[in-house]
Amino acid sequence: MTQGMRIGVVTFPGSLDDRDAARAVRIAGGEAVALWHGDADLHGVDAVILPGGFSYGDYLRCGAIARFAPVMEPLIDAANGGLPVLGICNGFQVLCESHLLPGALVRNDHLHFICRDQQIRIESTTTAWTSSYAAGQEIVIPLKNGEGGYVADSATLDQLEGDGRVVARYVGINPNGSRRDIAGISNARGNVVGLMPHPEHAVESLTGPTTDGLAFFTSVLAGMVNA
């Protein structure tokens, strides 16, 4: 039913979760298309994933240099036009640096890199990437970051909460000092989602703590079928 849905996965210098993201797309039933940071166009894909990793070595600020990569120019235009885009971890940082999402991600408040299986609650199921979850559903997926503290001014945080744009919140512990326990947010239209934890690492029982992450990828594929 999702045959022929093509989801691009961008590889920047220093990306490291691009392979897992592509694998998650295939397991969800889509076709993964490798996009290169130097590409001038998006090869006609139906959605794009910006994967985790350390693009450009996290130099300057996480995601700051990737934001000016050639592929980002058509991507920003397409995202503003409604193309579903998911930024995971470093991808979330790139989306914030690109101003496709508000706020920024800063050094974890405890200064340590953190790697753990993290419980999060899906707060919004109206985005392109979370429609297959139940509202309020709690899931466990891996989290691994050094600069995962989500910050924005109070007015922006109030607006995100008021508009239902907080996509996921940390449950149990707040692992990185994110304001209001925010683990993921969306743009106003709901096609662009940034998420700090890694759903692509929780798509099969052999390698993941759960398969809870798979629904991010089936959501976008289902959305394309219905569109």
Add this chain to the structure above:
Amino acid sequence: MARVVIDVMLKPEILDPQGKAVEGALSRLGLAAVTSVRQGKTFTLELAGDVDDTTLAQLHTLAATLLSNPVIEDYVIREVTA
């Protein structure tokens, strides 16, 4: 030839855990009089030619888009020397 020095600092309301860590180390070294440390970045740019108004405007654009993230940071063009 001109040299331009640009400082970038986290906004005062943004927690600076690195500065906090340095602050803790300083007090352990006996510098009890230090009450706060904030850590920032300095960029030194060497330019061919002089810095005219057009170049200065471009430098501000560069500082506000690439060198700093205005959501969390402030920048200041501290020094322009010919």
